[in-house]
Each structure stands twice: as C-alpha cells, then as structure tokens.
Amino acid sequence: MNIYLAGPDVFLPNATEIGRQKVALCKRHGARGFFPLDNAIDINAGDASRQIFHGNEAMMNHCDIIIANLTPFRGPSADAGTVFELGYMAGHGKLCFGYCNDPALYLDRVRRMTEVTDRDGHLVDADGLTVENFGLADNLMMIHALDLYGAPMIFPREAPQDLWQDLTSFEACLKLAASY
C-alpha cells in the first residue's frame, strides 16, 4: 500500500523531520509513505519548480492512496498545492483521505479574517462575495470528494496546541487507510 503524503508540511521549518515521522508512522501501519521532499531535485536549477512538479506527479501516479493535510494555510482554506493533488488523485479514482487540525467551520474561518454580513438572507464577505454556509469546514468540493472517494475528513475535537506538528489526526487517517 503506497500512500502519497500531501500537505503544506513541506513548508515547515522542520519539513524533512515531519516527513520522516509520517513515513515511519506509515511503516508502523504496514504501508509505504511517499513524502514530496524525498524526490531528488536540484533546487538551484532554473527549472526547479518544474522538477518538483514532475517528481510529485510521478509519486502520485505511483501511489494508491493520498492522505492530505488540509489544515487552513494562509487563509480560510487548505493549501492550494495540496488541494490540487487531492483533486488529481480523485480524478485518477485513487482512495482519498484527509485531515485538518483546525476543526472550525469555514464560515468561522472567514469571519476571523474579514467581516461577514447578511445580504438578503445570504452571507457575503467584505468584497460582496458569497461565503459558503453549509456547515462544512472548507469548500464543499474537497469535503465531499473525501466522503465519496475515501472517508470523511478527520478533525480533532479541539485544535491541538501546535497546528503543524501534531500528527494525531494524520494517524487516524492512516488507520482508516490501512483498514481498506
């Protein structure tokens, strides 16, 4: 069982270490984890970003399962790169799992960053753009893709002290994946 370990974990100061921990947890649950930073990239090459893309794509094609860290990243939604990868794996019909260390609803996440007002019975942000209000934690496409292609998104009951280092919900995904 080959699992693609997607997430903004690659942007952490201790990204390599987090990757090692995730791969070790996979091993403990009888799976093989693939962490994007384990691709061999010449980061100083002119085409480094394209090398990373090709490396990640090859890893995804090699894996049967994705576990995506969908903790909000620079805004109310998950990291765009991770969301792209979740879509890519769903498009390929692979098994999709995801977790989010912030259990807040999308509406409340948006409220943290901007004013949300009621306009004729529907909610809009400061730019007048509709705020999705289905009682979900993030955009419905991600949430229901997980429901349909794997298992509902995993959340902690309360946000852990360290949103980026806590792997409890990651391990819960792993257990679900291993049970398939």
Next chain:
Amino acid sequence: MNIYLAGPDVFLPNATEIGRQKVALCKRHGARGFFPLDNAIDINAGDASRQIFHGNEAMMNHCDIIIANLTPFRGPSADAGTVFELGYMAGHGKLCFGYCNDPALYLDRVRRMTEVTDRDGHLVDADGLTVENFGLADNLMMIHALDLYGAPMIFPREAPQDLWQDLTSFEACLKLAASY
C-alpha cells in the same frame, strides 16, 4: 467541444449573469460552456452541498476541457474549489486552461497579507512557513499542470479595474482552447 467553466465566479453577486456571459462567449467560439450554477439543485435541501458536488462532478466528467478562473480568492492563492476541479480534470487527462486577473507574483501576494522575512537564505512568512519563491504567480502544482496539460496560465499585463467582472483573459483561454 464541452468546456467546464470553473471559478469563484459562482460566489459573485451577479454569478448567474457572469455564467451567461461565459456560456455566450463559448458559443461564439464554437464551444459549449458548462457553468456550475446551471445544475438543478434544491438549495434548501439538507444535502444541498452534496447535490452541488455531484452536479459539478457530472459536468466535469461530461466536459473535455476546463477553463479555470485562478484569480486569488480570500488569500494569495486561487479558490480551493476551483483548484480541486483543476486537479480533478488534470487527473482525468483532460485539457486544462486557466487565467488569473491578478498578474502579481505569489511572493508579492503573500507580502500583501503578512510580513515575509529572509531566514538563512530562504523566505518565510510570519508563522515561519516557507514562501514559495520560484517567480510564479501561484503554487507550482497548478502553474505547471497548466503548462503540461493545456497551456500556460493567462494573465493581463496589468490587473483590470474589476478583478471579478473582466473576461478578457477568459476569452484568451477560450481562443486557445478552440485552437486545439
């Protein structure tokens, strides 16, 4: 030629009208445009968000091409739902086009919302998370998916007066799509 019209346009106050304009432009270029809001959904039903998901997924499966509006949405990156859909279509091997009405680089978009500092030769945000700095407009997965599965992302030379209503770059994508 069936084109899925992805984007946060569905959140605009005049979403239905923008959808109509996009579908009309598609027709002018010999294509059939599919706008998510054209799915029949009972928005008051308990499972409205799931109905929307299934409607959008069926539309995507029916289309050969996606044109994604990747203008930054509530943060420095594109709308999460749109990014998921781009990944889904790429995963299906469909033709992918995208445009963005904000030509700023990702680094500059992040700088608009938080302090970016140099830590030992690489850039980090206020939370200490690495800021991608490849001279790209958004996360590399999206940018290179477009390069590889369709055509490079289309930008205006300068941001149009109205980021959400201007369809010039959308039409440029459409012309590219029609030439395939």
